[in-house]
């Protein structure tokens with residue numbers, strides 16, 4: 001039997017969904033990443049040639065759409081209440097007694113409970129109609145939250161379509177699922193390192209980072225944050241028979257939602273207490289933050305009977321863990337210089353055991369924060385790793401001071417290059433592009449995987465190269481010779497030859513990688529790609545003005561300013577000359593598929609409203625592939641405005657400026 005294209009697309013989607021679930025939810029992939037990528041590519045290709053079959057639940061449609069200006073408000077059909085807290089075994093016993101009394105249950109009888117980990121993230125609700133994910137929102141004040149659907153769609157663990165593994169399970173007309181969005185500790189650390197590099201303020205803990213990522217107005221950025229979810233309850237539902245909470249969790253699992261594996265059904269409160277105590281220590285072994293346990297009565301009939309107070313349901317309670325703290329001494333305060341020159345204080349501590357690891361450094365974030373807490377060298381301090389991976393100084397034991405403590409003065413000059421530092425928001429910054437400490441960070445970044453990807457050029461080697469005066473900036477890497485390297489520590493004949501080869505190979509990287517590697521403030525790998533696609537050569541980018549840059553979709557005023565300032569700098573200009581002289585590629589390699597269309601090539605387009613045949617992203621890619629450029633707003637420089645349905649104010653502006661307006665049909669003809 002041969003399949004129609006539509007059937008083929010649907011079948012392929014089911015296969016991709018199946019593997020998404022295996023990989024993202026069950027952590028048990030059945031195929032290699034390469035095989036998976038091939039499947040997705042095939043699906044994308046089919047959808048591209050048959051856009052009429054594109055549906056919003058396709059696994060290729062997770063990221064899309066334009067940034068929002070604000071989130072619409074959603075009213076919760078059932079309020080999202082909070083949970084009362086307990087902190088001891090005694091309080092848990094009291095909870096069990098209270099329930100029995102209220103429900104008229106004999107004090108000697110057992111109540112069954114489900115015990116779950118209390119994930120330290122952000123509560124969300126996911127609304128499904130006829131099996132499709134239609135809306136997702138934050139808890140907000142419990143009654144109304146923010147509609148963050150576009151951002152939640154980027155969470156790969158959230159099914160866009162309910163697809164029961166057990167085919168006997170029918171899909172309900174309406175299903176509301178509740179759960180916790182979180183960021184793994186590893187991802188949190190990666191994100192903060194990236195932010196430090198970019199000179200952006202760090203998130204204090206994974207919870208804040210998850211909240212910040214969920215509230216971004218541009219889902220394309222959220223998609224890069226690798227948010228995760230554990231679902232733990234069903235809210236509103238239609239045509240389902242549910243009797244126990246454990247049954248709800250099982251149903252969630254059948255529909256493909258991640259349910260925390262450390263959930264346990266306990267036959268009475270003693271078993272609950274035992275399990276909670278067991279996790280007090282174990283929760284630190286996990287790669288996500290858990291701040292306690294949640295204890296829920298298993299019987300849903302009992303839930304109804306007990307009801308809720310205005311704040312929290314009576315059938316659930318949490319058992320909170322105290323974050324582990326330790327007392328230690330600040331031996332010294334050091335100053336760190338980042339790639340873009342941010343100067344931050346770091347405390348060197350007398351090593352102390354905290355939550356299973358020895359801690360000897362703590363970030364003090366910035367000098368304002370250090371002064372606010374009145375932290376001095378020699379102080380005894382309380383440190384903790386509550387929500388934070390990097391230990392934090394909670395407070396100073398001022399009563400323990402003996403007068404020998406020393407106030408650490410905010411430096412007026414860079415600790416490395418001694419040039420005067422400038423205050424920039426809460427940060428201090430060194431603006432000397434010749435600063436060696438910055439140079440080391442910049443070279444590290446230049447050689448890193450997302451940038452020029454020079455294997456073997458790591459931090460320790462860079463340290464030696466700069467200290468020995470062999471390189472001063474990243475352009476000098478290209479003048480290194482085999483003889484310069486072999487005598488360095490931990491380098492031999494073979495590693496030196498390999499490194500020389502890797503450096504040589506890096507000269508052929510594509511333009512987007514080079515732009516990223518330059519280390520322009522606020523320009524990471526995604527923005528670099530946008531810039532490379534828009535300008536084609538490094539020279540064109542270097543000569544672009546603030547306005548030219550701001551016209552590009554996805555480039556805002558802050559990023560534009562940083563780019564202009566970067567290229568205006570004399571030192572940058574010298575460095576770029578050196579890179580070119582060394583033979584580093586500074587032009588965008590032609591995409592093989594690029595077929596220039598004379599109607600489109602070199603012209604600038606703005607798209608507005610909804611198109612029938614293409615998503616916004618597809619139309620943009622199409623125009624770019626035909627040699628055109630995409631701008632964010634209509635101006636005199638706009639050649640064409642492509643207007644779909646409900647075009648809005650851009651259409652008026654285009655009329656005002658006499659910009660050519662294309663409806664979808666005319667646009668179609670133009671690109672054929």
Ligand code: IVH
Nearest residue numbers: 081082083116117118119122123180232294
């Ligand atoms: S049940 C009314 N289960 O903790 C009960 N909540 O402090 C609905 N949380 O707002 C929530 N893990 O954001 C439930 N396994 C779990 C949870 C959990 C984390 C969060 C949730 C809630 C907050 C209350």
